[in-house]
Amino acid sequence: MQDEDAFRAATMYYLQNQTMDVIATTLQVSRSTVSRMIAHAREVGMVRIAVEQPTSRSGQNLGHRLAATFGIRAHVVPVRPRSTELQRLDQVAAVAANLLGQWFTSRMVLGVAWGTTVSAIAGHLRRMPTTGSTVVQLNGAANTYASGITYASDLIGAIAENFDATSQHFPVPAFFDHPETKTLMWRERSVSRVLDMQRRVDIALFGVGALTAEVPSHVYSAGYLTDQEMTALTADGVVGDVCTVFHREDGSYRDIEINSRATGPTPRELRRIARRVCVVVGDRKVPALLGALRARVATDLVLDETTAGNLLERATARPS
Amino acid sequence: MQDEDAFRAATMYYLQNQTMDVIATTLQVSRSTVSRMIAHAREVGMVRIAVEQPTSRSGQNLGHRLAATFGIRAHVVPVRPRSTELQRLDQVAAVAANLLGQWFTSRMVLGVAWGTTVSAIAGHLRRMPTTGSTVVQLNGAANTYASGITYASDLIGAIAENFDATSQHFPVPAFFDHPETKTLMWRERSVSRVLDMQRRVDIALFGVGALTAEVPSHVYSAGYLTDQEMTALTADGVVGDVCTVFHREDGSYRDIEINSRATGPTPRELRRIARRVCVVVGDRKVPALLGALRARVATDLVLDETTAGNLLERATARPS
DNA sequence: GCGGGTCCTGCACGTATGTGCAGGATGCTT
């Protein structure tokens, strides 16, 4: 049996730290095969590696300070000082994927937003079979120009497949044009089924969108919003969004017209979810992130250390 | 900060799988230092590695068959077919130590027996700081000839130290000469304090002693039992012991005179403990192990695969 | 301020590990 030998090899390698040569002899195969078997074992999630903050030490480091400031669990990812934002995204996504793999188990429901960040995370997931679990899309994804559904749909599908979970898509646009349409659609059974599932989410996974971005987030670039809408948002003091629901830097999100047409859960709705994992990379996202944290959308924050530093600085420099 | 950098290095290495060279550049140290930092991180338990049985597959393998036969969780350790018993002990102990490290956390109470097996496990523990936890000795250790206390005491102390736990010794002989002495001692506060702690044990760790051993177990060799007592045990059909309480191959342990003078918990008392980890190596221990399992002393069994094979064979060949 | 610890680092070397490639097995198709 394929996996059986991989398990033996992985056990001998990681738990008993034998060299691959010894394992090869035991299993009567070549050393290279053992190398491949162990790689396989890692890929299918048979091997789980966790690195934990040493418990001691006076909360002087970024992680503890973030935790103390915002009442969240912070996972600060070390990155090289001069790495590009894309590299950082990759690193942070790798860590987030690992964490998700540890937290998500059988019979759970995972809610995911869609976007560059979540997509990067999906790319780093390591196969981990579960049973009876579900992956549900948190916000709509079709826009006026392209259906956009393929993208979000592939993403959800890939994540679900990774966990052997069933996937639940959300067949609505990111924003409705008219609030009334939303009200009506929300009564459709095809939609309300998804909404029901969203209420059962155990872990939510999302990034934040930044309105102020030099490189605009997917939501703003791909024709989801008109110029007119963008202007209105700016005038309202909006800095970004979480799951297509916009907010200001102080964490408020009321009286923002477009939110009545948005399809994702509001911060208030999100807060009903036990574990809410927010993954962020990029200094330009700091104001949006600050607002998101003040709206208490996250219980866990995964970010690179430079962004973390900037976030803390801005949070303490301009207390809301 | 020492640990801080080790954490960064370990994260980059294990979670983002960067090469040590890259990490060295980032941290501005030499690659060898990074290698040492990561080794350090592993040693202090900052890195946790678990290997899990792939969930699938038709319970044809030893682990599943053992689990099904005895209603326990079985952890079968792969070993080289021609390895010596000492090597196997080493391998199995490494795995057991790893499992213990995963299970034992802050504010728990760990009960340990003492003996060759437990001693080997202690040697493989990786440092893992906890708070508010306790390690308590499960059975007495002084015999007629030598105090024996040093040995058991060092063992308990070493395990406790590994977890930053307080240790609770059990200052009584392995066996009393007269049952009445036991009764009286059990009322002493110094003893009853330990007994109270034993009742709060969350995880128990022990091996099994085999009476039939070619190489006799510590308990039988070191002058703990007289020749006369050994003869009596054999006549009674005794095959081995768990925590100095003897049992027969069918799992019964009543009407064995010496048990009334033994200091360890009986199977019945053990069964009150939620997790009971039995670690066994050696074919000669199979009959004793079989009896122990039938007495339901264990919830988790860690053993090498040849012993596992023999155990299953004997269990099915001679159903009690 | 000087000898003698102890601890830590980088170097250099040998060993352990990952991977492109080519040959062989297996299984499916025609």
Added chain:
DNA sequence: AAGCATCCTGCACATACGTGCAGGACCCGC
């Protein structure tokens, strides 16, 4: 049964990693 595609293996090489050793920083105590 031959043809073809796919998968798997071992070889050989390049790379990555662990560790003994020697030099330097630091800390004491006198």
